[in-house]
Amino acid sequence: DGGITQSPKYLFRKEGQNVTLSCEQNLNHDAMYWYRQDPGQGLRLIYYSQIVNDFQKGDIAEGYSVSREKKESFPLTVTSAQKNPTAFYLCASSMGQGGSNEQFFGPGTRLTVL
């Protein structure tokens, strides 16, 4: 089946620890995105990548890092510098670049920092 997978579904970490969220897609999409969603707020863009080995900061990149070494994979690291890391993290991909194409989402990772 083609799609986007994220793991794990739920993640608990202690404050001060870095944590890496996985995102894999087999849709052959060029572009991939990371969002976070907080209660009562819309999706906010953290990072995006339009092509392998290239990525750009979104609106709230501080405290996060990404890599795009393979077309299929776009992992997100939540560092200890992120002040409010507890959130629902969503990975998405699209065929084209620049948001002109529809984005398709993985099931999300719910991160709780204790």
Added chain:
Amino acid sequence: RKEVEQDPGPFNVPEGATVAFNCTYSNSASQSFFWYRQDCRKEPKLLMSVYSSGNEDGRFTAQLNRASQYISLLIRDSKLSDSATYLCVVNYNRKLIWGLGTSLAVNP
């Protein structure tokens, strides 16, 4: 003014009702438009793209009004399974801008 605005609701309607949501956007140069639905604690799923001429997919109809800068979603013959949050999404300057969503509850 927010870039994309939606009435948060909730809209409570009985099964079989017709319900419509509007979404306004602030940037007149916005290029493409989408409706997504999001179930509680799940990821958003694409419902439909919105084309200039309007488009229909079964019980769902989307319209775009560029002059007044809004898009709309009409749901006919509401089902219990339509209960969800509906997100309006606008592509401006090669970036997707997300609304906060409109909550719909369809009651038996």
